[in-house]
Amino acid sequence: MDDIVVKSDSCDQQDLEEVFQALRQRNMKLNLEKCAFGVKGEKFLGFMLTHQGIEANLDKCQAITKM
Numbered sequence: 001m002d003d004i005v006v007k008s009d010s011c012d013q014q015d016l017e018e019v020f021q022a023l024r025q026r027n028m029k030l031n032l033e034k035c036a037f038g039v040k041g042e043k044f045l046g047f048m049l050t051h052q053g054i055e056a057n058l059d060k061c062q063a064i065t066k067m
Helices: 014-025 058-066
Strands: 047-050 053-056
Touching: 053 058
Parallel strands: none
Antiparallel strands: 047 053
């Protein structure tokens, strides 16, 4: 697995705790140098993060359709 995005409507840490617990159960590790927390909304990991959810980055979609 390469990228993980955890989206939450609340600011509490329960969602992250559930993800961390699932990672621990599967003996998976995170590279802390590549972790980002509290991203509000913008281009991130090739996607657009908005209040409505996670959407495809139109720039990348157009590049693929032009190929």
